[in-house]
Amino acid sequence: MIALRVSLICLATFCGVQLARAAALQIEITPRVSGQEIQPASLRYQTSAGETFSITRVSYLVSNFALQRTDGSWLEISNAVAWLDLAANRNSIWLENIPPDEFCAVRFLVGLNTNLNHADIATFPASHPLNPNLNGLHWSWQGGFIFLALEGLWRNAGGELDGWAYHLARDTNATRITLAAPIIVTNETKLDLDFDLEALLNAPRALSFGKDGSSTHSRDGDPVSAALVANLAGAFRIHKITALTDTEITVAHPKPLYLPAKFTPYPFQMSATFPVPDLPLDNPLTVERVQLGKELFFDQRVSINNAQSCADCHLPAKAFTDGRKTARGAEGGFGPRNSMPLFNLAWKLEFFWDGRAQSLREQVLQPIQNPIEMHQSLTNLCDKLRATNKMNYAGLFTAAFGSPEITAEKISLALENYLLTLTSFNAKFDHVLRGEEKFTADEQRGFELFSTEYDPRRGQFGADCFHCHGGPLFQSQSFANNGLDSEFLDAGRAKVTGKISDQGKFAVPSLRNVALTAPYMHDGRFLTLAEVVEHYATGVVRSATLDPNLAKHPDGGVPLSAADKQALVAFLDTLTDQDFKQITVPAYLSK
Numbered sequence: 003m004i005a006l007r008v009s010l011i012c013l014a015t016f017c018g019v020q021l022a023r024a025a026a027l028q029i030e031i032t033p034r035v036s037g038q039e040i041q042p043a044s045l046r047y048q049t050s051a052g053e054t055f056s057i058t059r060v061s062y063l064v065s066n067f068a069l070q071r072t073d074g075s076w077l078e079i080s081n082a083v084a085w086l087d088l089a090a091n092r093n094s095i096w097l098e099n100i101p102p103d104e105f106c107a108v109r110f111l112v113g114l115n116t117n118l119n120h121a122d123i124a125t126f127p128a129s130h131p132l133n134p135n136l137n138g139l140h141w142s143w144q145g146g147f148i149f150l151a152l153e154g155l156w157r158n159a160g161g162e163l164d165g166w167a168y169h170l171a172r173d174t175n176a177t178r179i180t181l182a183a184p185i186i187v188t189n190e191t192k193l194d195l196d197f198d199l200e201a202l203l204n205a206p207r208a209l210s211f212g213k214d215g216s217s218t219h220s221r222d223g224d225p226v227s228a229a230l231v232a233n234l235a236g237a238f239r240i241h242k243i244t245a246l247t248d249t250e251i252t253v254a255h256p257k258p259l260y261l262p263a264k265f266t267p268y269p270f271q272m273s274a275t276f277p278v279p280d281l282p283l284d285n286p287l288t289v290e291r292v293q294l295g296k297e298l299f300f301d302q303r304v305s306i307n308n309a310q311s312c313a314d315c316h317l318p319a320k321a322f323t324d325g326r327k328t329a330r331g332a333e334g335g336f337g338p339r340n341s342m343p344l345f346n347l348a349w350k351l352e353f354f355w356d357g358r359a360q361s362l363r364e365q366v367l368q369p370i371q372n373p374i375e376m377h378q379s380l381t382n383l384c385d386k387l388r389a390t391n392k393m394n395y396a397g398l399f400t401a402a403f404g405s406p407e408i409t410a411e412k413i414s415l416a417l418e419n420y421l422l423t424l425t426s427f428n429a430k431f432d433h434v435l436r437g438e439e440k441f442t443a444d445e446q447r448g449f450e451l452f453s454t455e456y457d458p459r460r461g462q463f464g465a466d467c468f469h470c471h472g473g474p475l476f477q478s479q480s481f482a483n484n485g486l487d488s489e490f491l492d493a494g495r496a497k498v499t500g501k502i503s504d505q506g507k508f509a510v511p512s513l514r515n516v517a518l519t520a521p522y523m524h525d526g527r528f529l530t531l532a533e534v535v536e537h538y539a540t541g542v543v544r545s546a547t548l549d550p551n552l553a554k555h556p557d558g559g560v561p562l563s564a565a566d567k568q569a570l571v572a573f574l575d576t577l578t579d580q581d582f583k584q585i586t587v588p589a590y591l592s593k
């Protein structure tokens with residue numbers, strides 16, 4: 003459970019001259035059905051129309067908290083915002099520095115006020131609940147945040163598994179919740195609330211996926227979003243109020259590791275439209291460390307037989323992929339997966355197709371030791387680098403870390419530093435956003451298809467791509483099954499979590515530079531972008547873990563004409579960053 007503590011500024015204006023010791027209130031909200039905590043991805047729930055459904059996503063924003071004093075006046079806690087998410091186990095917010103008092107009600111907004119909803123997303127720090135890279139709720143072209151995202155699967159009248167996705171957005175739909183509660187805030191107090199999803203889908207307006215539609219994007223006059231808004235107020239209830247003792251949370255600020263007395267800070271470059279990334283505080287970017295990381299990345303000695311560098315599988319000219327279906331190791335054997343592109347990694351939270359590495363420094367040591375990749379022990383690698391006289395590694399390590407010792411940890415920190423600097427944000431798409439270039443008619447049509455939902459009931463016939471590949475990074479921090487198979491040769495994300503509900507899910511790749519990264523998918527099964535688009539139009543295979551955003555489409559996929567398919571490919575081609583391809587490489591790679 004991640005608790006967010008928010009300080010109440012201007013305390014003095016609230017308590018006047020009376021200097022009472024400030025207290026804190028923790029509000030924990032648990033999504034439930036019939037009083038029970040939700041079993042994610044379990045097909046165990048029923049709509050009032052008798053449809054069986056599961057819940058795979060409950061993600062929402064709450065803000066504008068206030069407590070009502072017994073004299074009727076309100077204490078506004080206006081700077082408190084939380085992103086709450088079932089899968090991420092985020093369910094609580096701390097309201098801090100509250101003057102101890104007796105209150106009789108609490109109120110908050112599900113959603114955001116207009117100012118926050120339209121704030122410049124690039125101003126939110128990496129850990130801020132409104133940073134889109136953290137919450138995955140901002141689809142830049144839809145106007146503000148999706149403040150409530152509910153998704154799951156359901157069994158339709160034909161007995162088939164279909165997807166449902168209810169997404170609430172827009173200022174006018176933000177809903178105020180007021181709950182009467184005798185809250186005595188002394189020291190630390192905890193307020194437990196229930197978020198009853200059964201009530202949300204049923205009362206006062208009952209929703210049926212079959213009759214009312216299995217998706218909403220909150221467009222004007224959409225009856226599903228109107229029903230959700232009407233039901234929201236009754237869906238929250240007080241569960242319990244408790245006094246807490248001694249729950250102080252201390253946040254450890256990691257210290258920079260092996261920082262030499264003299265170093266040159268490396269200027270991290272990104273687009274002004276990107277959210278703020280969470281760069282590792284204990285491995286600050288320095289010119290010296292980046293240089294060492296780059297040398298290591300391009301050095302073939304890193305492999306057992308001095309035949310392969312990282313760059314052999316991650317060629318800069320191909321956005322750091324290798325053009326192969328699956329990767330070929332230093333000794334000629336082939337691995338099971340397609341090499342991943344390397345850019346904008348600073349925004350990723352988990353690495354590899356299945357997300358098995360939690361950080362880059364953990365990730366980079368895996369290909370070195372992997373027997374079907376570089377196949378070299380870390381001890382051997384350190385010995386080899388010490389012995390080499392072609393390169394002055396001792397000097398490079400001293401400049402980067404303050405001493406000449408070569409260790410696996412320092413190798414991993416230097417590679418992490420280098421990989422973090424690989425940012426890509428200068429494609430035709432970015433020029434068009436800045437008004438410096440124009441899309442062709444085909445590209446424009448492709449962009450519309452890409453960023454519009456498929457919702458025939460509301461007259462929307464887009465291709466729904468933005469759900470997963472949305473935002474300025476064209477990726478999301480999530481794992482999804484995009485309908486490649488019904489049986490999974492590679493279990494994907496389930497290999498890491500051990501959950502059946504994660505079978506066949508893979509990291510959603512960024513589509514920036516995608517024209518350079520063929521072949522496609524975790525196993526390189528598609529050779530061209532046209533084949534990929536064909537997959538989403540006619541090849542989507544149903545299975546128990548198929549993403550709801552695809553499962554809600556007709557069988558096979560989202561209907562697209564030949565011209566539309568071509569337009570989508572034309573749009574994807576505008577995501578290529580010509581500058582990013584131009585990284586100078588050692589001679590052995592340009593053969």
Ligand code: HEC
Pocket residue numbers: 299304310311312313314315316329330331332337339340341342343344347350352353354355356362365366367369370374375376417421
């Ligand atoms: C034999 C080819 C090969 C070599 C050599 C190789 N990689 Fe990779 N790389 C891959 C493949 C394949 C994947 C995906 C593997 C998976 O998901 O299991 C990958 C994934 C990655 C990722 C994860 C990217 C993401 O978005 O999650 C990073 C980072 C990476 N490699 C860095 C490196 C570094 C640094 C080196 C050198 C130390 C290296 N690779 C050497 C083939 C290779």
Ligand code: HEC
Pocket residue numbers: 452465466467468469470471481482483484486508509510511512513516519521522523524525531534535538549551552570
């Ligand atoms: C439900 C989420 C989801 C939706 C919606 C979605 N994708 Fe994907 N996409 C993925 C995932 C997950 C992968 C990687 C799957 C794998 O490798 O097994 C992927 C892979 C891709 C790739 C290959 C990238 C690479 O580097 O291999 C392309 C291109 C792509 N999608 C384009 C699209 C387009 C175009 C649309 C809209 C028609 C779309 N996607 C809709 C989740 C989604």
